[in-house]
Amino acid sequence: MTRSRSSAARSVPSDDVQWLTPSELSSWLSVVRLVQRLPWAIESQLQRDSGLGITEYQVMAMLSDTDSATMRMSGLAEVTNSSLSRLSHLINRLEGRGLVRREIDSQDGRFTLAILTEEGRSALGAAAPAHVANVRRLVIDALSPERLRRLGQDAERIVRRIDREPLR
Amino acid sequence: MTRSRSSAARSVPSDDVQWLTPSELSSWLSVVRLVQRLPWAIESQLQRDSGLGITEYQVMAMLSDTDSATMRMSGLAEVTNSSLSRLSHLINRLEGRGLVRREIDSQDGRFTLAILTEEGRSALGAAAPAHVANVRRLVIDALSPERLRRLGQDAERIVRRIDREPLR
DNA sequence: CAAGATTGACAAATCAATCTTG
DNA sequence: CAAGATTGATTTGTCAATCTTG
Numbered sequence: 001m002t003r004s005r006s007s008a009a010r011s012v013p014s015d016d017v018q019w020l021t022p023s024e025l026s027s028w029l030s031v032v033r034l035v036q037r038l039p040w041a042i043e044s045q046l047q048r049d050s051g052l053g054i055t056e057y058q059v060m061a062m063l064s065d066t067d068s069a070t071m072r073m074s075g076l077a078e079v080t081n082s083s084l085s086r087l088s089h090l091i092n093r094l095e096g097r098g099l100v101r102r103e104i105d106s107q108d109g110r111f112t113l114a115i116l117t118e119e120g121r122s123a124l125g126a127a128a129p130a131h132v133a134n135v136r137r138l139v140i141d142a143l144s145p146e147r148l149r150r151l152g153q154d155a156e157r158i159v160r161r162i163d164r165e166p167l168r
Numbered sequence: 169m170t171r172s173r174s175s176a177a178r179s180v181p182s183d184d185v186q187w188l189t190p191s192e193l194s195s196w197l198s199v200v201r202l203v204q205r206l207p208w209a210i211e212s213q214l215q216r217d218s219g220l221g222i223t224e225y226q227v228m229a230m231l232s233d234t235d236s237a238t239m240r241m242s243g244l245a246e247v248t249n250s251s252l253s254r255l256s257h258l259i260n261r262l263e264g265r266g267l268v269r270r271e272i273d274s275q276d277g278r279f280t281l282a283i284l285t286e287e288g289r290s291a292l293g294a295a296a297p298a299h300v301a302n303v304r305r306l307v308i309d310a311l312s313p314e315r316l317r318r319l320g321q322d323a324e325r326i327v328r329r330i331d332r333e334p335l336r
Numbered sequence: 337c338a339a340g341a342t343t344g345a346c347a348a349a350t351c352a353a354t355c356t357t358g
Numbered sequence: 359c360a361a362g363a364t365t366g367a368t369t370t371g372t373c374a375a376t377c378t379t380g
Contacts, residue, residue, distance in 0.1 A: 017296075017297040017300055017301065018300070018301070018304060019300060020300060020303070020304070020308065023313070023317065024308050024313075024316065026320060027308075027316045027317055027319060027320030027323075028303055028307060028308065028320070029320075030319075030320035030321070030323040030324045030327070031206075031307065031319065031320065031323050032226075033249065033323065033324075033327045034203065034323035034326055034327055035202065035203040035206050035207050036207070036249045037249060037327055037330050038199075038203050038326060038327075038330065039203050039204070041330045041333070053370085055370095072340085073340070073341065073342095074339085074340060074341080081201065081204045081205060083371085083372075083373095084340075084341060084342085085341085085342080085343085085371085085372070085373080085374095086370085086371060086372075087341095088341065088342055088343085089342090089343090089370075089371075090370085090371095092342090093369095093370090108379080108380075109378080109379050109380075110339065110340050110341080110378075110379045110380065111340065111341090111379095112340075112341060112342090128185075129185040132185055132186070132187060132188060133185065133186070135188070135196055136186060136188070137329065138326060138329050138330055139196060139199065139326055139329075140188065140192050140195075140196065142322075142325045142326050142329050143322055143325065143326075145191070147318070147322055148192065148195045149191065149195055150315070150318065151195060151198075151199065151319065151322050152194060152195030152196075152197075152198035152199065153198070154310075154311055154315055154319050155195075155198040155199050155201065155202035156198045156201075157310045157311065158202055158206060158306060158307055158310050158311075159198070159201045159202055159205055159206075161305065161306050161307075161310050162205050162206065162209045162306060165209070221348085223348095240362085241362075241363065241364095242361085242362060242363080245363095251349085251350075251351095252362075252363060252364085253349085253350070253351080253352095253363085253364080253365085254348085254349060254350075255363095256363065256364055256365080257348075257349075257364090257365090258348085258349095260364090261347095261348090276357080276358075277356080277357055277358075278356075278357045278358065278361070278362050278363080279357095279362070279363090280362075280363060280364090
């Protein structure tokens with residue numbers, strides 16, 4: 001029911017909803033398919049070939065990109081679009097597998113540092129090529145450089161609106 | 169680690185991975201942010217204002233769009249990008265809340281029909297305006313009609329590649 | 337006491353069997 | 359026996375407390 005005027009209940013005083021035009025609807029549904037299927041497609045390749053979830057990969061990738069392979073839990077949560085709670089559970093699992101370890105920040109005991117182990121670094125290195133190839137195959141190679149750039153821009157515009165979230 | 173050449177382990181004979189250029193990487197990361205945050209933004213509005221999950225909404229919307237408010241489980245699963253198992257669990261919950269009911273196809277007992285109840289139709293009708301307004305605010309109004317159309321096309325191109333899935 | 341982090345209870349999705357019908 | 363569907367066990371994510379440190 002993003003769709004039509006609908007014959008269903010309407011409690012609003014004046015029904016002033018701006019329904020989607022057929023063209024808008026069609027574009028929206030395409031976007032819905034994208035946001036539902038792309039994460040799944042990325043996830044399953046990663047899981048199948050490397051036994052890593054997409055968020056696990058992301059977390060390790062962010063860590064590996066720092067000098068000391070170290071980040072605060074809070075920073076890591078932010079940069080991976082993850083809640084602190086989710087991240088904590090996830091780091092528990094990675095820690096159990098020896099891919100990451102924790103350490104209390106010696107400068108300020110309120111912070112916990114997540115650190116990529118050597119084992120974690122190899123796991124990431126082993127996973128990367130097939131993952132990148134998959135991203136290239138599914139997304140990068142699907143569009144001209146120009147359209148890819150624009151897609152990225154459009155995605156950013158939408159994300160900025162989500163961040164602006166006046167909550168309704 | 170979609171990022172760089174990396175100093176990590178590499179077991180491939182000749183390391184012939186085509187890493188992403190900075191521009192490609194930037195676009196890709198924007199897409200990642202989109203597919204992670206947009207579903208969340210849609211879901212939370214829906215949940216907050218109507219107590220419906222995004223998949224629940226989708227399922228009911230698909231049903232309401234048919235003449236008899238009826239669809240086969242298998243068809244519904246396909247059209248909502250959902251596994252049959254996931255859908256079955258979900259319909260259980262909706263059935264428990266009286267929004268949908270099940271019925272065995274009288275023509276062919278192998279099929280189960282999911283049917284939107286009157287109560288379900290009103291719930292959907294009540295949820296729709298705010299949901300559509302949210303989609304408009306976050307996505308439709310973020311882009312020019314021309315760019316929206318292109319975004320939809322690009323999304324479709326990517327989805328088609330996912331469907332083509334040569335599985336690696 | 338506020339920010340960072342963790343924890344356990346709960347909800348939802350996935351996976352692997354299993355069941356049923358034509 | 360293949361396709362449709364369901365089920366229960368497991369995993370993963372969310373939510374609401376709780377704990378700790380400066």
